[in-house]
Amino acid sequence: MNERRAARSVEAVFREDRSRLLALLAARFGDLDLAEETASEAVEAALQRWPVDGVPDKPLAWLLTTARRKAVDRIRRDRAFAERLALLQLESDRAAAVVPEPGFDDVPDERLQLFFTCCHPALSPEAQTALVLRFLAGLTTPEVARAFLVPTATMAQRIVRAKRKIRSARIPFRVPGPEELPGRLPSVLRAVYLVFTEGYAASAGDGLLRPDLAEEAVRLARILHRLLPAEREVAGLLALLLLTDARRAARTDAAGRQVLLEDQDRSLWDADLVAEGQRLLVPALTGPGVGPYAVQAAIAALHDEAADMDSTDWPQIVTLYDVLLGIDGSPLVALNRAVAVAMRDGPEEGLALLDGLAGAEELRGYHLLPAARADLLRRLGRTAEAAAAYRAALALVGNEPERATLTRRLTELGRP
Structure with a gap:
């Protein structure tokens, strides 16, 4: 005992x-x-x-x-x-x-100090975030690889090289001064966002969610906001995490099965988190040069305000994705925009956009691309193609609840 x-x-x-x-x-x-x-x-x-x-x-x-x-x-x-x-x-x-510089408050958490250390400018952006996910968030190397959409062996080599760089360059483990914080901030925000993403939809395992990671990301975002209250993208990131995490209770049923957005009981969404996120969104969107997290938070807010899928303001969401593409033209943003276009203009329009992303290297091995194609093909009645796309998604999916959802959809194709 x-x-x-x-x-x-x-x-x-x-x-x-x-x-x-x-x-x-x-x-x-x-x-x-x-x-x-x-x-x-x-x-x-x-x-x-x-x-x-x-x-x-x-x-x-x-x-x-x-x-x-x-x-x-x-x-x-x-x-x-x-x-x-x-x-x-x-x-x-x-x-x-050493006497602290006047007017500079120490970072109030040892882990946040290490966040900034791992995001030293001598390291590449990919290495910075990989180190944060591996050592601060406690993700395994395969989980970090999944967050970056790269093979595990590639990520393992990247982490080894980054640690070697820290040793050889004698990068100090310390809190950056106030003049250094703005240059380090984008990498830190991205790292916190990726920690939350892994908590929101686990890359592998028996559960859809990893609440510990989601809560850690929200906590760190709150600390960042207290430390840098005038930074609009910090407010934007915190708003995004809160507005998204507000739906957590409705995303799985009592047995841990995935509940898709269109089927969720929206009365289970956390109204306090939604309200807090909406308040933070105002300063994040006010002024020139809106950042990507604030735009994503605005999209999340539109979802949270809607009574159901049909009443969601899809035209405005597509417009916001257009803005986001101008800031971050990644294939992942384009994929999400294509799904929104399908909701606004119909599955054929969305499918054409998804097919245009088939060769994107960053989406290779990403199960949500074939899964999205499968859903649109199903809506169009193209059953055989939808079944093939569901099988392609099943070959790539990591966690079991998402696998069960895809399997159920595939099975339903064979029913009258």
Whole structure:
């Protein structure tokens, strides 16, 4: 019983505070690999000691202390790290004597500090976001690859190269000053958005949702908004997350099965989150140079305001997607626009647009492209083509609830 209780305690602490533990270790030792390895060693030590000694009053503090000791022992044993240990002590002494710049508030969370560190300009945008998803959000490498729509092996190499770059360039693990924040912000916003996306529709597994990731993304977006209240795109991102997350309770039934937008009980949508998102949307859309998150938030708001699919303002949604395409001309935006055009002008118009995206490299392996085609072909009565498209989507889909939805649609094609 003690072993099972200890194992549950370790699992709970590590699940809830993994990213914070890694952030603290990375900030202390300046090495993501060392942070990850010693965090794992601390967990192994907890599984051995806690059944004997009992679960400590402050489990995270115990794990942090243990991991730090293991990191220092490892550095001392390795001659290659001897110089680094001396530099760490020197940097620690200097940091203690530094007086904060007037008017600059420290970032109020260790994990957010690491968000900005991973988004250092010396790293490519893809590497920045990959590191944030891997080390801050706790996604596995296959899940990060899914978020980027690239093969797992490609993403694994990208993460390794990024960590090597941090070591070789001696990129500091610190909070950026106020003059650096604007340049780092777009990458941080994108990383938070991708964390939410994985929580909104999991790339793999038995569940459609990963509420822990969605809630973590919302929490981080709130911190960013408190830190940078004048940044309109921060408000736009937070509005988008709230307006989208407001539908969470209606997106699955009691058995965990997916409920599509047209079938959702809209009375289950969180009215408080919708209202908060709408309030944030006003400053996000006010003024020149509207950003992509504010535009997406405006689209989400139109969905949230509609009583049902038929009364949704599809013409306005298409117009907003036109604006979004002008800001971010990605195939994924074009796919979403094509679906909106199908709702406004009919399935034939939408299908023509989707077929034009068939060769897009970024959508290769993305199951929602053949799934969207299948739905439009079904509406047009082109049953054989729809069945082939559903099978193509089934070959690519990751999580089980979405697989079950596609399977049900495919089965229904064979019924009178």
